Amino acid sequence: MTDTPPQSQNWNAFAEQWNEQFLEAFENNVEAQARFVESWAETVGEMSDDAELSEGVEGYARAYEAWMNASQQMVERANDQLEGEDVELDEFRDVWLNTANEAFKEVMSTTAFAKMTGETVGDVLELQQEADEVAEETLHSLGFPTESDVVEVGDRLVELERRQHAVEEKLDRVLEHIEEQ
Numbered sequence: 001m002t003d004t005p006p007q008s009q010n011w012n013a014f015a016e017q018w019n020e021q022f023l024e025a026f027e028n029n030v031e032a033q034a035r036f037v038e039s040w041a042e043t044v045g046e047m048s049d050d051a052e053l054s055e056g057v058e059g060y061a062r063a064y065e066a067w068m069n070a071s072q073q074m075v076e077r078a079n080d081q082l083e084g085e086d087v088e089l090d091e092f093r094d095v096w097l098n099t100a101n102e103a104f105k106e107v108m109s110t111t112a113f114a115k116m117t118g119e120t121v122g123d124v125l126e127l128q129q130e131a132d133e134v135a136e137e138t139l140h141s142l143g144f145p146t147e148s149d150v151v152e153v154g155d156r157l158v159e160l161e162r163r164q165h166a167v168e169e170k171l172d173r174v175l176e177h178i179e180e181q
Contacts, residue, residue, distance in 0.1 A: 014081075014089075021092060059110035063103035070099035 073095050081087040107113055136146040145153075 017089060021089060055110050055112060059107045059112070062106040066099050066103040066106060070095050 074092060077087050077091060077095070136148060139146045
């Protein structure tokens with residue numbers, strides 16, 4: 001029966017856990033980069049302005065640099081751990097999370113990203129308006145009141161109240177005039 005010293009068991013458990021977390025973080029990183037590159041490529045393909053294209057490429061380059069710096073940090077901290085320094089596993093996770101924030105900030109601050117976001121918001125608002133119109137037509141065809149019907153009734157009530165108030169003021173003046181005589 002071979003006994004493994006407790007320190008070696010701890011190291012094996014740590015290494016296994018670290019490897020699992022590193023691989024999971026790496027996979028998430030690759031997936032995030034792939035989604036980003038797809039989105040970025042679509043935007044670049046739609047851009048006509050060379051300045052926007054150049055800025056978009058620079059933003060992506062800065063984001064890529066942030067990812068490479070994170071990889072270097074991971075290697076350095078893993079080496080520190082191997083050399084006996086107490087490195088918390090949370091530190092590895094934090095490196096990737098902070099890098100993701102930094103990389104996306106680099107990309108989101110570009111005109112290309114702003115253009116893409118603006119176009120997406122415009123498309124969503126257009127779809128929402130179309131859906132609202134279809135819903136209103138459907139409700140009308142079923143005999144239900146729609147939001148525009150309720151607004152119209154509300155506007156008419158406000159107008160009636162305004163007219164009633166005007167008539168009451170005139171009536172009050174007439175009554176005052178009669179009482180004075």
